Amino acid sequence: MAATTIKDISNPDTYKGLYSFHKYWGKKPTESITFFIQNYTESTDIVLDPFLGSGLISRECLSKRRRFIGIDVNPHSIEHTNFLLDLPEASLFRDALKSIEINIKQKINDTYHTSDGKIGSHYLWSGKNLSKIWFKPEIGRSKVEIDPSRFDLENFNSFTQYKIRNIRDATFFTNSRINSSSQMSIYDLFTSRALHNIDLILDEIKLLPDTLKRAFLLTLTSSSGQMSSMVFAITNRGKTKQQTSNKIEVGSWVIGYWRPELHFEINVWNCFESRANKLYKALLNINTHKYLQHESINALLENKQGAAILNGDCLSIMKTIPEKTIKLICTDPPHGDRIPYLELSEMWNSILNEEVYFEREIVISNAKERNKKKDEYIRQMKLLISQSDRILTNDGMFLMYFNARDKQSWRFLEVLESSSDLKFVGTFPMEYSANSVVQDNRKGGLKTDCVLVFAKKEASIKFQQKLNKISGWSTSLPKANSASQSLIR
Structure with missing residues (x-):
């Protein structure tokens, strides 16, 4: 298979075949993920996605002999990822x-x-x-x-x-x-x-x-x-x-x-x-190779291949990962209150007979009963960045797919100004590769995500020099984040 190029990032393919089999609201084009896996990790390096979603990244990693840790509070996400890694003939x-x-x-x-x-x-x-x-x-x-x-x-x-x-x-x-x-x-x-x-x-x-x-x-x-x-x-x-x-x-x-x-x-x-x-x-039309899966992070760390797919609170699970273990974190967290993934997946989880712990989801929800407010969301997202800083290797990279129209939803990035060794490298836009009724028709619907690139301080300049050929690359944080513009000054 030909290597994914920088040009492919700006021209994502539509979802087809296995990747179009199941609807999931958080699906993103795989080209940008694949590009960074190919160019910024090596064989047996560990890639982490703490908001696993549809789990498409798992096959991208394991097919390239990278180890992988996937975490999600949504049982359906875990089932779908396990399915991708153990396809039937x-x-x-x-x-x-x-x-x-x-x-x-x-x-x-x-x-x-x-x-x-x-x-x-x-x-x-x-x-x-x-x-x-x-x-x-x-x-x-x-x-x-x-x-x-x-x-x-x-x-x-x-x-x-x-x-x-x-x-x-x-x-x-x-x-x-x-x-x-x-x-x-x-x-x-x-x-x-x-x-x-x-x-x-x-x-x-x-x-x-x-x-x-x-x-x-x-x-x-x-x-x-x-x-x-x-x-x-x-x-x-x-x-x-x-x-x-x-x-x-x-x-x-x-x-x-x-x-x-x-x-x-x-x-x-x-x-x-x-x-x-x-x-x-x-x-x-696909390789149904069964990929090795481990029941725990410790078991994965003791092996040179495979994946650990874990259902639960990503902050708690990330605390169990040793320091300087992860080479690449690539994730698409809930974007404020744009899509309440777990609430929308309840129909599926009830059919699967899977138990759901709504209180563990990092999200802003319009459901008053859940009491999922913006301040708590920002606090948890700051903890996510702090944990990411701790577990990344000295030459590690953190990609976050994110977008929001209101300034407050971006405030979690303020943590980078204090104790974090992570530095903002740059950002580029990522258009969705699959047409969406909601994106196409909802007034004010966001058409793209911002891919935010962070790296450890000693490697950030090196990464910035290599990535400036990506279409739309910018070293300025998105305008909606005016509250944190000091991060890049």
């Missing part, structure tokens, strides 16, 4: 999917039978009123659309008393930013029919060996958004060009727990099978 995945299909596809489709024996693929709801049913024709690709009958409503209502068996009770908070409420439950996000069918899938997944079980659980969480009642029915497409169409199209689940009045209920098996087939195709 494509043929085994295909065979397991076929077995699941034989056992439950008909059972699931029976729940979507119409009065004439057709299998509904999409149910269009306006509030609590079912208005249309779509199904696939025997010949051709165009959907067939019918009005619902009394039979269809009775079929749907037969599941209203259903109680979930394999999904734990979800915990939500009152957060207007993501349209959640503390009174909300998993039954508000899915129809009871969908939950019944998700339970059938989970019954089958539980019988699989661990590597396949994890892959199919993530297939399920990856497709769960399209199984939910949060799939927008798109109308009036083209209105901005005065070419309004009356056609209704299927949208997708976007950031948050928005339950639109006009929405689709989609056949659960179709969602699951579609996502499984996407993963199968990705597995056919």
Whole structure:
């Protein structure tokens, strides 16, 4: 594989294959990460990401024979990273999917039978009123659309008393930013029919060996958004060009727990099978080498290869790392209150039956019940920098992906003015490589992150001289951080 160049940083590729399999809000282009791993670390050096997110950096490190430590308070992040490091063979995945299909596809489709024996693929709801049913024709690709009958409503209502068996009770908070409420439950996000069918899938997944079980659980969480009642029915497409169409199209689940009045209920098996087939195709075109994983940091330190993927509070775990151990820290922490990752992942974690410790998350949350305020966030981010300073080698580097519009959210950088041996080297913009509904359409949505580069004092000048060819490179801190401009004077 060709080495990643400085030019690649400014021209990130779109997510495809394995890296596009699962939605995660914190995904960033891998080109900048790969460039620094290749050029500023050597074989067996240790790379740390204390906010692991989707975990894409783990494969980038281990494929280049760097050791890796990944930490995240989000259990889903840990599961996704473990999946990336222990992929199933494509043929085994295909065979397991076929077995699941034989056992439950008909059972699931029976729940979507119409009065004439057709299998509904999409149910269009306006509030609590079912208005249309779509199904696939025997010949051709165009959907067939019918009005619902009394039979269809009775079929749907037969599941209203259903109680979930394999999904734990979800915990939500009152957060207007993501349209959640503390009174909300998993039954508000899915129809009871969908939950019944998700339970059938989970019954089958539980019988699989661990590597396949994890892959199919993530297939399920990856497709769960399209199984939910949060799939927008798109109308009036083209209105901005005065070419309004009356056609209704299927949208997708976007950031948050928005339950639109006009929405689709989609056949659960179709969602699951579609996502499984996407993963199968990705597995056919990727090295499914199993990477060595260690259960603790000490075990990793005693070996010359592998990774330690740890679920928990990054500040507590970083305290256990010996001084001057880490060559590169590369991380994308929560950017103030932009995205409450853990709250948004609760739907997935409830399906995984993973316990979540919300109090340990470093974030600013609009949920009053959580009491996650800006001052505490800044204090914890300062501790993060101090711990990073302690564990970096004398020629170590720290990359932080960050952006915020308000000045106060940048105040954690003030710690660099005092006891820290870390020095600000420079920054460059990083455009997102995957288009985002939120980034594209939200008024004032940030289009880029700032990649902040820090290094130990004795190495900072050397790094600065090498990095000034990156497009947009600047030795000035971002303008939003006017409170800390003295750091670079």
